[in-house]
Amino acid sequence: MTASVEPVTAAILVIGDEILSGRTKDRNIGYIAEYLTTLGIDVREVRVVPDVEEEIVTAVNALRARYTYLFTTGGIGPTHDDITADSVAKAFGVSIDVDPRARAMLLEYIKAEDLNEARLRMARIPDGAELVPNPVSKAPGFWIGNVIVMAGVPTIMQAMLDQVAPRLRTGVRMLSETILANAREGDVGGPLRIIAEAHPEVTIGSYPFMGEDGRPNTNLVVRSRDPRKLAAALAEVQAMVDTVRRW
């Protein structure tokens, strides 16, 4: 008997002009996606928006309403273009000011005489938020409602994710098995559709790639939260692959 468990879902919101201009290549989406997947949290949507308050507010409100969690990256530094904290406060309709706890964290890293107005911006936290400690450079992220606000620098974001992970509600973990078809995608597509239709609670993905031997090849990924259903579909995919036409 399998317990019926409501899935735990998430969205990722990447904030920053530098990603949209291509100047900086995002490395956070894939990391967060893989991390949450191992926790049994399904990432259902990702958005990237510029450093524009209205865009951030709209995206935060759309995504936090729809998923269990929203994780944001970027825009919490000390400069004028770092407007994530203020935008999130606006999305929640709460005030924002320098938080004494966050200020104290900054002072673990920065001398009091260096805590200028720019750096104090990093201690601005929306009213009612909990802090997410930053073991790398102290300036914290925060967690308000179901929204977790993290830095954009990958090492810092990763450390923040480790801080919040133990407190996330996790789901039944998605199990995944990969079968190498040793065949072209177009030759497995027909039989694969029949198997997929016979196993509606299993997700089967097909990912073509060019093999190192120069032959087009295909990875077939079978996913389910139920190990028995996974095994049943996997056996059929394997049997199909064993008999399908080769190159």
Added chain:
Amino acid sequence: MTASVEPVTAAILVIGDEILSGRTKDRNIGYIAEYLTTLGIDVREVRVVPDVEEEIVTAVNALRARYTYLFTTGGIGPTHDDITADSVAKAFGVSIDVDPRARAMLLEYIKAEDLNEARLRMARIPDGAELVPNPVSKAPGFWIGNVIVMAGVPTIMQAMLDQVAPRLRTGVRMLSETILANAREGDVGGPLRIIAEAHPEVTIGSYPFMGEDGRPNTNLVVRSRDPRKLAAALAEVQAMVDTVRRW
């Protein structure tokens, strides 16, 4: 005198469960963003959605209404989980069927006896769309309205982008200069805000990083479409950097 030119904008929609699970790390967003930026096309938003028709239809219709162009990647292969073409047809409210031109392209690469039902899916093109040739593996993308539908495999996507680029409406190119601050971000933040406020038509971004010498450093990126405005702001940023407090 600077001509007032309406900006040319774009969104990118990445379609695929494998990106959201973290199994595949996206390499297309950064490539397309950088490519369009050099053409003077501003990427204003990115979304990643799963292989779910309703999600694709909603995202296509939201993004195509808002930006000059929408570029999609993924979901145009031969298997049951490749539902992008059908979803785009639904978003536009047009019919979709095997397109004789696309079928002929497939036959340049695939023998007639190998053109099975799965592979024929790759010739399904929404009514009224133009084809985007695929020099790598023949199965075409397409262009309907302001939506350009491309493959997810990076080499094929890149080749398709080269095919469509000469026909895109391009904007006045965004000019960009980077100044290495040789200072911590928190020490340039205050004076940088004053410069940014004095130059509202110039965008100034601040990107901290850990230098190879182990010292926190900052890249300041000044951007404008107007070379004189860029030069004026750049001179002030340089003067500020020359006198700001070092580590």
